Each structure stands twice: as structure tokens, then as C-alpha cells.
Amino acid sequence: MVPHVAPRITFAMPFYRGLDHLVSALSSVLAQTIPDWEAIVVDDAGPESAEAVVAGFNDPRIRYVRNETNLGLAGNWNTALSLATTELVTIFHCDDELEPHYAATMIDLMARHPNAVAGHCRVRLIDESGQPTRTLADTVKAWLTPRFRGDLETTGDRGLRSLVRANWIFCPTVCYRRALVPAAPFDKRWRFVLDLDVMRRFLFDGHVIVGTDAVAYRYRRHADNQTKLLGADFSRHDEELSFAAEVAEQAKQQGWSATARTARRAPVVRANLLTEAASALFKRDGRRFRGALRRAVRGLPSSR
The missing domain is CATH 1.10.287 (Helix Hairpins)
Incomplete structure (x- = not known):
């Protein structure tokens, strides 16, 4: 039995389909090196109900919410964000996995930069079965990613230019400081650039986005990946x-x-x-x- 501790970070998990990946994602949450987190699976009235999967983990830190109607990508992300009770929130994609030290890494990063609106980390790319993978686009993105050791603050014209050039931040790694994020930040006009749109508004508004060189997230490339589907x-x-x-x-x-x-x-x-x-x-x-x-x-x- 996990001792009760007040959560310091929320994993807000928008879900539509993909129960096998959801099991892996939640298992990676449970494997975190610290216990003070909460996870909220927000089911967007998709073809596969995630309720039984969530109940099967039998952990009070994991909650399940099902929307009455389908809200779409941006709507569900906004709902997931709004349900968080902690200062720090990650929109954790249900087809990805966390490294065991993700929560501790992001909590420490945001503590070192108390004025940052959001923080992010580096990723390990995996395929459908969880094995290492890399595409040509990933190679180009890595080449265009700023070189840094330790932490990197992204601000102003120079920072936004680098993001517009290559969108090098992997959006599912982003941990938001809820107090600085406006209500319903994700714009329903967009399906692919949702995250980049939020980042550009943060920077235009004078906020700081901070990154760490720690690899704390496993990003999955697969046939049903949203990026791939929208490119077709x-x-x-x-x-x-x-x-x-x-x-x-x-x-x-x-x-x-x-x-x-x-x-x-x-x-x-x-x-x-x-x-x-x-x-x-x-x-x-x-x-x-x-x-x-x-x-x-x-x-x-x-x-x-």
C-alpha cells in the first residue's frame, strides 16, 4: 500500500484509443522514483473505454474521467489540464512512457527556475514495441536542436526563432506551472501545432521556458502516431x-x-x-x- 502523500505533480493523460499503450504508460507512472504524484486519465468518449484498465491498477493516485461527448484533441487537453490539483502538470501522452526519474527531474528543474512557465527534457525515441528507433526527421531535428549542458532558458525573439525554425521541444515532455498558464490554453483550430502555438504565446507574453539535458521521457514513433496521420x-x-x-x-x-x-x-x-x-x-x-x-x-x- 502506497503511503498517502500530497502530490506535487499531475500526469494529465488525454485518452482516445490504444489500451495496450495506456497500460505501458501507466506502468511507467507507477515506476516513478518518488511517490508524490497523481495521474488523471481523461477518456474523450472514444471507441475503447479505459475505465477497466485504470481500475485494474487499483491505485488511489490514478483517477479516471470520461467526457460525455468527444471534445477533440485541444478540448480534451484543456479538460485534462483543468482537472489537475497540483502546481505542476504534464500533458502525458498515453502512447508514450516516462523514464523512472521523470517526475523528480521536472520537479527539481522547475524549482531551480521558479519563474519559468514550463519545463521540458530530452527524449529517448522508441518504436511500437519499445525498442530504440530514429527517423530522418528525428536526425534533422537533433541537428537543429540547441546544444547545451545542464539547463537552458528559452526567451524572447531569439528563443522563439529557434522554436519556429525546428520545433525542437518534444511537447509531451513539457511540464507546465499551472498558476502561470491561462485557462484553456490549447487552441481548437490546431491539431498538429497545439504545443508550439502555446509556446509562442508564452514567449510573446514575456515568459521563460526552461529545458534540461536529462533524458527523462520515452517518445513512441508508430503507425497511429498523430504526427504521422496528419502528414498523410x-x-x-x-x-x-x-x-x-x-x-x-x-x-x-x-x-x-x-x-x-x-x-x-x-x-x-x-x-x-x-x-x-x-x-x-x-x-x-x-x-x-x-x-x-x-x-x-x-x-x-x-x-x-
């Missing part, structure tokens, strides 16, 4: 380009010239599209080739 029909790329247009306009108005330039160029998005075009050409998929190439070379859409 270019909806991911279209969203990224629309977001870049918004950031470029806001940065221009705020006088953040480095961010504005990088957002207008959207170099990584365009590079990804050119890679898609080359792959489609190799596979003799003319329709996908034309779609990728057209998006890669055209200007940004009008900002909203």
Missing part, C-alpha cells in the same frame, strides 16, 4: 504553413525581426515537403509529388 494528406504541412504565417505577422508587429524572417521562410516545413516530393517521384506518385512541390515553393497563406 498534407493537413499537417498546411497547418504548419498557416501557423508560420500567423507567427510571422505577429512577430513583425512586435518587432521580433529574427522570428519574423524565420517564420516567413518556414525552412524545415519546406524541406520536409521537398523530401515528400522526392519520395513521391521515386514511387511514381504524380499526385503526391505535385501536392508536395506546390506547397514547398509557394508563399505562405494569408494569416488569420
